[in-house]
Amino acid sequence: MTTDNNSLTPEKVPPIYPVKTKMQVTIIFFVVLGIYLLSMFWTQRQMAGGFSGAIGNMFTVIEKFFPPNTAVISAIWGPMVETIQMAIIATTIAAILTVPLAILAAENITTFRPLYILTRTFLNILRTIPDLVLAVIFVGLFGIGLFPGILALVIFSLGILAKLISETIESVDMNPLEAMRASGGNVFQVIWYALIPQVLPQFTSLVLYVFEINIRASVVLGLVGAGGIGLILNQQLGFYNYPNAMMIIILIFIVVIVIEYISTKIREALL
Template sequence: MTTKNSLTQSSMPLYPAKTKIQVTIIFFVVLGIYTFSMIWTQDEMVGGFGGALGNMYTVIEKFFPPNFTILPTIWKAMMQTIQMAIIATTIAAILTVPLAVLSAQNITTLKPLYYITRTFLNLLRTIPDLVLAVIFVGLFGVGVFPGILALTVFSLGILAKLISETIESVDMNPLEAMRASGGNVFQVIWYSLVPQIAPQFTSLVLYVFEINIRASVVLGMVGAGGIGLVLNQHLKFYNYPNAMTIIIVIFATVLIIEFISNKIREALL
């Protein structure tokens, strides 16, 4: 009986035929999309990669050597960028808590509330950070403040989504125990949900902080303050050696911050 069973099983395919056909079709569709888009972009590219290599030489000639004498003057703008990112990340981290809880299906059992917050967060995420910056610069004028607002809204969208997904994957057993011992909603969340997500929460906030540093550079170019604003000015005046210094400073800063936050995250998880 057992031998007969194992014999039939060894000659059986690992997946049913239907699944195989489906996966094959999906594979070819994806391949088709790739081929199509490759042909398309080739038509649009002027000169292809050969042209880019030629341009590269001109670019390097213009940008090098970087002018390090401006370092003292750009230092302040770089700090401003970091401050923007810190403030925006902090505000977003606080605002994200209620939003993330309300958009986690296992905690918010009231369906309408869940759908409303989920839709709100989805809408928030569809707005690109640059668009947010342009809107806020238009409303509040050039400066750091619109930059902070844009970063806050932008990172809130990402953070709330990531954290609500973390919440949805927690162990529900301790929550049941707290409920069974007569705790109310806030006590249940504080005692059994918060300890479970605290490490991931910190890790995700640090990750969003890194994203915010990079994003704030780009936002500066549309007038939202910080180092991006200065970089944009130098580029506009064709002051490429100065711009190169700024790029190097940004590069170094991002690397250092990533290194530090990676170390913190390693210690947490």
């Protein structure tokens, strides 16, 4: 008898979501909210000075860093180029190595399950190691320089690339592959003729994306001794030569923006 103002629904209408689902979602929402509040509370307690202290420190820091010393540009240009080269070499090697790995980690191509699971697990382990840890290990093994940095970047980007590309491979149209198989193509021919053309644009785009990541990562890796501009930045900070350090930071900033802009444009044209 609740239908006084709504004569179109004479009986009880079903809810859009089942009551059980509604309850579950509500509980999950409050649990997540609780976790947020708790972690906010704890991090606040850890922060010694709070926000007010940070603003005061900021002026002191800015004062030390400015003006940047433009005279060092010619001296830091070399290491900057080294950093870019590091990223280029690492991305190229990773892009080549990723092809077999991505194919072996794609469920629709590697129908032999143990091999698929093995590759997947290997890639998962690869991805759990942070690039900084890799760099520290390799610098310890091979000494300070570009080589350990390149090695760390290769392994780091291989983890990301192979994962993303294997997922691209899993989403391709399988019909052309069936047609190639039906016309007598062997495994390699089927992959080369029906699979590669389908994933090539995404592959190129992802490689460029990982290249962008590698440029930034190679700067950070330099801080732990893996060569390039990061190494110089770390030295200058160590000598308390803040104007020089500022100039390096500005140069990195410009280079990263330019490379990202170019790479984004290329990727837009591809897809």
